[in-house]
Amino acid sequence: MNQYQLIKLAKQLGKWALIAVVMVYAIFPFYYAVITSLKPSSELFQVDFWLSSVDFSNYIQIFTQKSFVRAIFNSIFISLSVVFIALLLGITASYALGRVRFRGRTTVMLTLLGVSMFPQVAVLSGLFEVIRTLNLYNNPGGLILSYTIFTLPFTVWVLTTFMRQLPMELEEAAIMDGATPWETIIKVFLPLMWPAMATTGLLAFIAAWNEFLFALTFTLTDDQRTVPVAIALISGGSQHELPWGPIMAASVTVTVPLVILVMIFQRRIVSGLTAGAVKG
Amino acid sequence: MSTPATESAPQTGRSTKAGYRGTKVRRQRVRAAWTFLTPMLVALVLVAGWPLLRTFYLSLTDASLSDTAGAAWIGFENYLVYDNGAWYGLLTDPVWWNSVWNTVYFSLVSVSLEVVFGIIVALLLNAEFKGRMLVRAAVLIPWAIPTIVSAKMWAWMLNDQFGIINHLLMTLGLIDAPLAWTADADLSMWAVIMVDVWKTIPFVALLVLAALQMLPKDCYEAAEVDGIHPVKVFFRVTLPLITPALLVAVIFRLLDALRVFDVIYVLTSNSTSTMTMSIYARQQLVEFQDVGYGSAASTLLFLIIALAVVIYLYLGRRQLGVDQ
Structure with missing residues (x-):
């Protein structure tokens, strides 16, 4: 009995130790970036684990830079457009792939998988030509177009998996009522799919927000940059004199909205994955 | 039909x-x-x-970045050409083969680590404890941070002179002198892997957790009644049941890793010790403006990844559920 209790206690201790390690590992780099960004440049090079005073000079420095503010708006506009397009095309395509049996379905699924494996570099020169031909070089449109290459296959793939898991009865009822496929999607699947759409939409948003290679290659001037490129290109006098304070301030600025978004959506992401059943 | x-x-x-x-x-x-x-x-x-x-x-032309339309056909000269008693071209370039090896090494090591840690984190999050939602949210933070930002954060933490990691290691007495994490050829690959693993564990954990939550409770109750060891239950019940989700996570991660670009570009720039196929191809394409040669590298990268996918699909065909 005593031994049993001891084992139980050890297990509890082990579990909480693991939780603590995971928490510190996940949060610390971000926490350290926040601390660094709030230090004056004179204290930058001494290692501190806590903040003794708060100094906003790094933030003032980046927000008075027009190109950085512009980059934030570019990123927001591009990411939202990408999410909208991916979900619109994704929900209809996933209905077709997940609910309808037709010849060529496997081929389309394999094509999707094939496209999702496309290394971005493999299409770089071809896509550069397409974008230049469409007059979208150094333009948000070019990035929105090129980002569908990685958001669309992923969105369709995940939404199709969700669509397949929904019970057949739902759709049979809609068919008996004489609903067209479009009405079935809008009235039956959309209300049930929104947790899945939130998940995939968030994934698409983050993927678009994070994208670097296309944004670096298909834009030329500072006013067309997205946030990742703007941050990567912040430079000091030489390679060894990077302005770490402003870099961390910019990093924290673009990360905080995403972290908040994830905090809000995480419950839905996780519980949404298990939700969805016929009621009544 | x-x-x-x-x-x-x-x-x-x-x-x-x-x-x-x-x-x-x-x-x-x-x-x-x-x-x-x-x-x-x-x-x-x-x-x-x-x-x-x-x-x-x-890739079969001598195109340059400023003029792709007027490119002349040169056959396979970008790949391999015999000229004046010596072989030239991409296939004879040691820098290219080095970048191929770097990419494969990076992918295998980082994805393996991510899967193992991802499963551990998912199992932890699937357990009942107070404050689980808080931990779950915290774990998702690295995933939400843009790759460029996480690369910059780690570059600062790994800074050879003022970085907190060197400071910690020296305080603990593990090293005598500061390590040049991103500049040292032996360490920079590990620095890159470290950042990538940190960033993508949540992705794997999220997919595995979703699978874990759909598992039927009754087999676990049955296993508990029968007094079967939890480790055995994990390998015999949990792992087979979450394999489909795991395969999806692995394929997405593997494909991401094989085309890795941004984390390395920011952390170590064009250094040869961490140069991957994507970095090599982009350097040829954009910086050297040699679209023909760069496209040849891109094509080979595509073929290598296609080969990896074919092997993967062949091995995991049943579980992926494509041909159901």
Whole structure:
């Protein structure tokens, strides 16, 4: 009995130790970036684990830079457009792939998988030509177009998996009522799919927000940059004199909205994955 | 599409009208399916199919970045050419083969670590404890941070002179002198792997956790009643049941890792010790403006990844559920 209790206690201790390690590992780099960004440049090079005073000079420095503010708006506009397009095309395509049996379905699924494996570099020169031909070089449109290459296959793939898991009865009822496929999607699947759409939409948003290679290659001037490129290109006098304070301030600025978004959506992401059943 | 006759065959008890209705609905549904798929397929041809074909073509020309239309056909000279008693071209370039090896090494090591840690984190998050939601949210933070930002954060933490990691290691007495994490050829690959693993564990954990939460509770109750060791239950029950989700996570991660670009570009720039295929190809394409040669590198990268996918699909065909 005593031994049993001891084992139980050890297990509890082990579990909480693991939780603590995971928490510190996940949060610390971000926490350290926040601390660094709030230090004056004179204290930058001494290692501190806590903040003794708060100094906003790094933030003032980046927000008075027009190109950085512009980059934030570019990123927001591009990411939202990408999410909208991916979900619109994704929900209809996933209905077709997940609910309808037709010849060529496997081929389309394999094509999707094939496209999702496309290394971005493999299409770089071809896509550069397409974008230049469409007059979208150094333009948000070019990035929105090129980002569908990685958001669309992923969105369709995940939404199709969700669509397949929904019970057949739902759709049979809609068919008996004489609903067209479009009405079935809008009235039956959309209300049930929104947790899945939130998940995939968030994934698409983050993927678009994070994208670097296309944004670096298909834009030329500072006013067309997205946030990742703007941050990567912040430079000091030489390679060894990077302005770490402003870099961390910019990093924290673009990360905080995403972290908040994830905090809000995480419950839905996780519980949404298990939700969805016929009621009544 | 199976024939309508076999579809309505079992319904002999019902009226012919119901059978007819079934086929009409079916035909309408198949037509709608293709209508729904068309916009997606058009978009994919525009951004993926056509550019890929152009890249293949350009790799056989001497195109430069400023002028891709006026490129001249030079056959396989970008890949391999014999000139004046020596072989030239991409296939003889040691820097290219070094970048191939770097990419494979990076992918295998980082994805393995991510899967192992991802499963551990998912199992932890699946357990009941106070503050679970808080931990779950915290774990997702690295995933939400843009890759460039996480690379910069780690670059600062790994800074050789002022970085906190060197400070910690020296305080603990593990090292005597500061390590040049991103500049040292032996360490920089590990620095890159470290950042990538940190960033992508949540992705794997999230997918595994979703699978864990769909598992039936009754087998676990049965296992507990029978007094089976939890480790055995994990390998015999949990792991087989979450394998489909795990395979999806692995394939997405593996494909991401094989084309890795941004984390390395920011952390170690064009250094040869961490140069991957993507970095090499982009350097040729954009910095050296040699679209022909760069496209040849891109084409080889594509072929290598395609080979990896074919092997993967062959091995995991049953579980992926594509051909169901």
